[in-house]
Amino acid sequence: MGEVYRLLPLNVPEADIGSLYRFEPSFTEDSRRTSPNNGRESYEGDFSHGSTAALIPRPASRELPSPPEEAYLVSFVLNDPRHPYNWSALKKWTVLIVVCSAAVCVTVASSIQASTYQNLEDEFDVLRIEAVAGVSLYVLGFGVGALFLGPLSEFYGRSIIYLVSFALFTIFNIPIATAQNMGILLFFRLITGLCGAGFLSVAGGTVSDMFRPGTTDLPTAIYTLAPLSGPCLGPILGGYMNQNVTWRATFYLIIAWGGVEFLLLWTLVPETFLPIVQKQEARRLRISTGEGAWTSPSEKSGRTVRDVFPAALWVPIKLMMSEKMALAMDTWTSLILGIIYLFFNAIPYTFRTLYNFSLGESGLAFLALGLGMVLGTATQPLFIARIKDKGIRAGTKPAPETRLPVGMAGAILAPVGLLWFALSSFRKMPWIMPMLGTLIFGVGSVYIFTCVFGFLVSTYPKYAASAMAGNTLLRCVWAAGFPLFALPMYQGLGPEGATGLLAGLCALLAPIPFVLARVGPRLRAKSEYAS
Structure with missing residues (x-):
């Protein structure tokens, strides 16, 4: 017919x-x-x-x-296999592991330069503070880049941000490895920090894209470990390398690692952000059917980056400055991360001064700090089970305050670990004693970060991305500043006095989770952003 x-x-x-x-x-x-x-x-x-x-x-x-x-209009039903919630467990955890490994790579790059200080001073005839500035500029790039890459991922998707930023990260490490003067090295350290920021601001969104509410605690704890353990791994890898070969090999290692990670991201990490997944499906249907009417909710809205980008940059700062809870939590994590980056100067100085460690051996001293972070992550299920139990008994979503007990444990362990380090930093003490202090501090730091991240997301669910972006900005700015005064402080006060001062600062902020447990509900009721 x-x-x-x-x-x-x-x-x-x-x-x-x-x-x-x-x-x-x-x-x-x-x-x-x-x-x-x-x-x-x-x-x-x-x-x-x-x-x-x-x-x-x-x-x-x-x-x-x-x-x-x-x-x-493209939409997915509840059990649609195309929805990231309904992917297989193998696929979800593969994506998470690859993203975490990439986060480890960019954070290793932040601290591995700490092993190159002496070689940079000798080759370029610069002061120690100029060599240290490479670490500070890189971490500063983390904070600034997070403000931009997070909003961009909401429009263009997580996958493209990962691929583009990691490709640029790998490419821009080449001028660092081949730099002929300190200015080129410092400039590209800042640029590579900006590129690597995607795994601090976007990867948390990938976790929430794939795992349903109520099942994100363990994936979040594992992701939290990645950017914290990476800085500990940097000196371990760089110590013996810089002791036996040129400092340039340090960055050739990062380039090779970055190339491998790019291939893994390309092949194993699909798009996870639901509006972009629907947009890709609409495009596929238009091409396969020839029907131009197919569209997705995000395309139908007509919003552009220009419409929301200014607000995306301003809201994290406004929320941090106007919300007492957010400012307190952000300050707390900023101090902890600042101390971690300060340790890249403090630990080698302490062990080389007191125990005559070589460059490679002083890098191995970071094993205790990294082990503490692993132990902190391994014990997370104990707290996760308690949070779920409270939610089941209440018959509702657990209140943000249920996240605070893990922070209370961290608030005690972090200053105790620093105090242990301070009191055992003497020649008569065996070298294992101050290392035990860094192990305790490592456990406490993971507890604090897990508490803060969980509390911010559950307190400001509609503004979770902005709350996390503000937290990333402040703690990276602090972390960028701490390495600059670390060595003068330890030379002036000694390991025991300088670390004792840090323990006192941690003790001053330790009451934060205990206070929020009492006044948190009242502050949330008055908050413009909390829900």
């Missing part, structure tokens, strides 16, 4: 289907076929058993009405 029918989407309302056809009664005695001049065919049948209705296509001169716009 010559009549052509449109293939409708499955969700066209039944009332609209009837309008595509007309029904005419026929009482013919015999069957006959007619062929109008226009070449189109109609059929009439033998209905000798009585009157019935013959289905006759509408004349070609009348156009078929189009289905409603909603018929071409």
Whole structure:
């Protein structure tokens, strides 16, 4: 037959289907076929058993009405396998592991330069503070880049941000490895920090994209370990390398690692942000069906980066400055991260001064700090089970204050670990004693970060990305400053006095989770952003 029918989407309302056809009664005695001049065919049948209705296509001169716009709007049902929530556990954890390994890579790059200080001073004839500035500029790039890459991932997707930023991160490490003067090295350290920031600001969103609410605690704890353990791994890798070969090999290692990570991201990490997944599906349908009406909710909204980008940059700062809870938590994590980056100067100085460690051996001293962070992550299920139990008993979503007990434990362990380090930093003490102090501090730091991240996200669910971006900005600015005064402070006060001062600062902020446990609900009730 010559009549052509449109293939409708499955969700066209039944009332609209009837309008595509007309029904005419026929009482013919015999069957006959007619062929109008226009070449189109109609059929009439033998209905000798009585009157019935013959289905006759509408004349070609009348156009078929189009289905409603909603018929071409891409959406996923609850159990749709295309929704990241419904991916297999193997796929989800593969994505998480690859993203975490990339986060380790960019954070290793932040601290591995700490092993190159002496070599940079000798080759470029610069002061120690200029060599240390490479670490500070890199970490500063983390904080600034997070403000930009986070909002961009909401429009272009997580995957493209990962690929582009990591490709640039790898490429811009080449000028560092081949630098002929300190200015080039410092400039590209800042640029690579900006590029690597995606794994601090975007990766948390990847976790929430794939794991349903109430199941994100363990993935978040594992992701939290990645950017904290990376800085500890940097001196371990760089110590013996810089002791035995040129400092440039340090950055050739990062380039090779970055290339491998880029391939893993390209092959194993698909898009996880639901609006972009729907947008990609709409594009696929337009191409495969030739129907240009297919669209996604994000395309239909018509929003552009220009519409929301200024607010995305301003809201994290405004929230941090106007919300007492956010400012307290951000300050707390900023001090902890600042101390971690200060240790890249303090630990080598302490162990080389007191115990005559070599450059490689002083790098191994960071093993205790890293082990403490692993132990802190391994014990997270104890706190996660308690949070879930409180939610089940209450019959509702757990309150943000249920996240605070793990922070209370960290508030005690972090200053205790620093005090242990301070009191055991003497020649008469075996070298294992101050290392035990860094192990205790490592456990406490993971507890603090887990508490703060969970509390911010659950307190400001509608502004979680902004709350985390503000936290990243402040703690990276602090972490960038601490290495600059670390060595003068330890030379002036000694390891025991300088570390004792840090322990006192930690003790001053230790009451934060205990205070919020009491006044948190009242502050949330008055908050403009909390819900």
